[in-house]
Amino acid sequence: MTVATAAADALSGRHENWGDIIWAPVQESVRRLQVRIAKAVREGKHRKVQALQWILTHSYHAKVLAVKRVVSNKGKKTPGVDGIIWNTSRKKIQAINTLSRRDYSPLPLRRIYIPKRNGKLRPLGIPTMRDRAMQALYALALVPIAETTADPNSYAFREYRCCADAIAQCFICLAKKCSPVWILEADIRSCFDEINHAWLLRHIPMDKKILGAWLKAGFLDKGKLYPTVSGTPQGGIISPTLCNLTLDGLEAAVRKAVPRRSKVNVIRYADDFIITGISYELLRDVVLPVVQAFLQERGLSLSEEKTRITRIDAGFDFLGQHARKHGGKLIIEPSQSGARAIAAKTKEIIRTHRGRRADIMIGKLNPVIRGWANFHRGVCSSAAFAWVDSSIYRHLWRWARRRHKAKGKRWTAKRYFRATDLTKWQFFETVKGDAGQRKVVDLFRAGSVKIIRHTKIRGTANPYDPSLKEYFRDRAAQGQSRLHPALAGCTI
Secondary structure, X not given: OOHHXXXXXXXXXXXXXXXXXXXXXXXXXXXHHHHHHHHHHHOOOHHHHHHHHHHXXXXXXXXXXXXXXXXXOHHHHOOOOOOXXXXXXXXXXXXXXXXXXXXXXXXXXXXXXXXXXOOOEEEEEEOOHHHHHHHHXXXXXXXXXXXXXXXXXXXOOOOOOOHXXXXXXXXXXXXXXXXXXEEEEEEEOOHHHHOOHHHHHXXXXXXXXXXXXXXXXXXXXXXXXXXXXXXXXXOOOOHHHHHHHHHOOHHHHHHHHOOOOOOOEEEEEOOEEEEEEOOHHHHHHHHHHHHHHHHHHOOOOEOHHHOEEEXXXXXXXXXXXXXXXXXXXXXXXXXXXHHHHHHHHHHHHHHHOOOOOHHHHHHHXXXXXHHHHHHOOOOOOHHHHHHHHHHHHHHHHHXXXXXXXXXXXXXXXXXXXXXXXXXOOEEEEEEEOOOOOEEEEXXXXXXXXXXXXXXXXXXXXXXXXXXXXXXXXXXXXXXXXXXXXXXXXXXX
């Protein structure tokens, strides 16, 4: 198939082979509708919003993108209760035609449990592939509304926003000499599982029939069907957007309840948030009751064990970082619990590779170390990076000595460690390349990551506002975020 033919098929809505789809015109077509939805929301034209949502959810291009999202994410090989996965070109093309509102009835979720850090189990609901695609389809029409009406300082599950933006906002609010010194640390108890269904059906701006069907689908656990009376499934594609829409408005409610110059700032990441204030009494007697009333209306409540009021001088943990003022200077660094967790994880990888080749072990360690270091590269992480590298080195030295008990320490050091510009103890392995030549595979060192301060996104920046297209392109060029494919060459 030629490029011209494929492009024509993309515009006319005809595809016979999944691999022949040209994604640029598909993405741009959907993006144009999303921009129109966002514009109608800003103008308060609610009937037009509903009409555009209907057009989008019945659009062939939107259905193609919905199927693409399902078959390209990490759960593409994980089936629901029906055991079906879309793993061939033919199945993917056929799946597009199954995304119809008429006679749609979602199947129950497949319940699994994943361990949490505190030793408890987190329930996870796995929808079928078709239900996931339907959620992805309706999410395309719901996300522009969520982005347009979102709180300025909400950073989770939103395009172009991340943890680094939330941490940067913490620095902005707390770093100055005149900044507030009291912080309310709050966490919502079982947020996804406790959201009130009646509230969702009254306030979420989407097809009520479809939303109600998802909420009441139930779940299968060990072969037994259980009804769902509250909450949204944590494994659902649309659930993060529903969670954000439920919690949006918290910032405005808090600001409305407090007097001016009270130095109140709300910084939220999903169901985890902090609120700053000028005094302990303000947070305890004014802000906390407002938050509790706001959540109670939605069927939610705060976790007592994770909710506390602290001074910035004592420090607090938020999103894996520890923020504390030392002598009036705010220092944000990786939390001790996070550093210990990555040290324990690398130790376990080394332990389970006692009998394996060093290059295989390096291949397992590098993504873990690189991911953790890149996550913390925007704060004061040099000391934490050095500590983690030192911990990994000690375990690697024991691994090497255990592997060669008959050899001396000098032989072991020469065999597995070499000098580089960064360190005299670079763990490495030499392997044979594809062309037969020998190449060196180095262990990634957290200390090799340069500290780069993150530039926070504007609080009111909306990716569906055409006037901000250049702003998001500039941020992508500076490495602050990844540009949406539809913005790369579209003319919106």
